[in-house]
Amino acid sequence: MSNYFVGIDLGGTRIKIGLVSGDVILSRKIVAADAAGGLAASLPVLEQEIDGLLQCAGTGVHALSGVGLAFPGIVDPVGQRILSTNQKYDDAMQVDVPGWVKKRWKVPFFIDNDARMAAVGEWKYGAARDTDNMVMMTIGTGIGSSAVIEGKVLRGRHFQAGVLGGHISIRYDGRPCNCGNIGCIEAYGSTWCLAETVRSAEDYAASVLAAAPVIDYYALFEAAAKGDRLAMRIRQECLDIWAAGVVNLIHAYDPEVVVIGGGVMSRPDELLPYITERVGRHAWTPWGKPAIRATALHSDAGILGVIYCLQHNI
Numbered sequence: 001m002s003n004y005f006v007g008i009d010l011g012g013t014r015i016k017i018g019l020v021s022g023d024v025i026l027s028r029k030i031v032a033a034d035a036a037g038g039l040a041a042s043l044p045v046l047e048q049e050i051d052g053l054l055q056c057a058g059t060g061v062h063a064l065s066g067v068g069l070a071f072p073g074i075v076d077p078v079g080q081r082i083l084s085t086n087q088k089y090d091d092a093m094q095v096d097v098p099g100w101v102k103k104r105w106k107v108p109f110f111i112d113n114d115a116r117m118a119a120v121g122e123w124k125y126g127a128a129r130d131t132d133n134m135v136m137m138t139i140g141t142g143i144g145s146s147a148v149i150e151g152k153v154l155r156g157r158h159f160q161a162g163v164l165g166g167h168i169s170i171r172y173d174g175r176p177c178n179c180g181n182i183g184c185i186e187a188y189g190s191t192w193c194l195a196e197t198v199r200s201a202e203d204y205a206a207s208v209l210a211a212a213p214v215i216d217y218y219a220l221f222e223a224a225a226k227g228d229r230l231a232m233r234i235r236q237e238c239l240d241i242w243a244a245g246v247v248n249l250i251h252a253y254d255p256e257v258v259v260i261g262g263g264v265m266s267r268p269d270e271l272l273p274y275i276t277e278r279v280g281r282h283a284w285t286p287w288g289k290p291a292i293r294a295t296a297l298h299s300d301a302g303i304l305g306v307i308y309c310l311q312h313n314i
């Protein structure tokens with residue numbers, strides 16, 4: 001009988017869709033995102049992919065028990081509304097996503113912030129299973145965050161508690177961020193600002209990155225590993241920015257475990273030892289040292305988290 005769920009993690013660069021039964025992802029599909037094109041234009045693509053996953057599993061639409069959506073913005077999961085976006089799917093406040101799910105599949109629906117859902121995934125099934133006090137930081141197109149405190153997923157009066165860790169100022173007189181604030185961590189240490197940081201450097205022309213077709217963290221770390229001076233300097237700056245971000249989250253939420261996820265964690269050995277050492281030196285935690293861990297679930301975290309919330313009504 002029917003016990004299939006579909007979880008969607010709507011990223012700025014990639015959309016991850018998983019067919020879930022219980023706590024197992026039976027099959028998954030990753031498609032390129034068109035965040036600038038908007039959410040309404042993405043729904044037909046999602047519809048096609050969801051039906052495709054059900055078909056491949058040898059089951060029809062009737063076997064679907066629910067759809068969960070992890071969304072990159074501020075989300076009200078109680079009213080099932082997207083409240084605010086920031087340069088990704090900016091039409092989303094006008095899109096009736098629950099109505100779309102109801103019309104197409106007639107099943108329960110759950111929606112919440114993407115980093116919050118990744119945190120739930122890691123807390124229940126991944127790198128933070130051994131604690132009820134954890135925070136997550138995701139480093140990708142933007143920087144996301146979320147917190148679980150004493151076994152409760154932090155949401156807050158306006159549903160934005162915990163999720164704006166990427167928009168904590170690290171430089172009060174720094175760069176404007178696209179959120180409206182100044183000097184946010186995200187304006188210095190995320191993929192959307194990396195290319196500009198690299199290209200505006202004085203020694204850019206002498207760097208191998210000047211010939212790189214795409215400047216992302218993969219290209220930066222590759223160039224740094226080969227001894228490129230500009231790449232090494234910016235990699236170091238980013239490590240210090242991310243460490244500062246982790247310290248901020250520790251000071252704000254008192255976790256026992258910090259999980260770092262996102263695209264950069266495909267190379268955890270290049271990040272974790274340094275960040276752990278620096279955080280250990282600077283975080284004020286007289287009780288001991290929070291464990292700093294790499295994501296265990298990678299791109300499955302948000303899918304498993306949103307389906308957990310849907311199944312358990314939390």
Ligand SMILES: [Zn+2]
Pocket residue numbers: 166167168177178179180181182184186187
């Ligand atoms: Zn910001």
